Amino acid sequence: MSESLIDAADAVRAKAYAPYSNFQVGAAIRSVEGNVHLGCNVENVAYPEGTCAEAGAIAAMIASGDTKIAEIAVIAQASAPVPPCGGCRQKIAEFASGDVVVTMATTSGETLSMTVAELLPGRFDAGHMDASEART
Incomplete structure (x- = not known):
């Protein structure tokens, strides 16, 4: 993990719209093409309608034409590194x-790294949707 990806996530974290929780999160994705895509959390007074930083960074990646993540950094001002929520893991x-x-990083410099498989064991993927495999 390059420090520059954490730095990019921290820079966008400062732009997060979090007036209700005051919990700003930033995410930076490096695509397999080498491009960096950023996202920050955007809250809404109707809490479930907000957007996570990771989802924003993924949307930016797709909008740019890239489709595969090579690495990702997520940062928040917290006492310990904060993992992506379940929906963002998927x-x-x-x-x-x-x-x-x-x-996952804190603004004070603590980091924790895990693979996608460690964060989401038994992940649901397109292979589960194959009708021939779904039959018992």
Whole structure:
């Protein structure tokens, strides 16, 4: 994990819209093409309608034309590195192989790295949707 990816995630974290929780999160994705895509959390007064930083970075990646994650960094001002929520773990798994490293960081410099497979064991993927495999 390059420090520059954590730095990019931290820079976008400062732009997060989090007036209700004051919990700003930033995410930076490096695509397999080498491009960096950023996202920050965007809250809404109707809490379930907000957007996570990881989802925003994935949307930016897709909008640019890239489709595969090579590495990802997520940062928040917290006492320990904060992992992506369950929904974002599934979103990340849609665009990353199981061995892709997800680095979670705090603004004070603590980091924790895990692979996508470690974050989401038994992930649901397109292979589960094959009708011939679904028969018992």
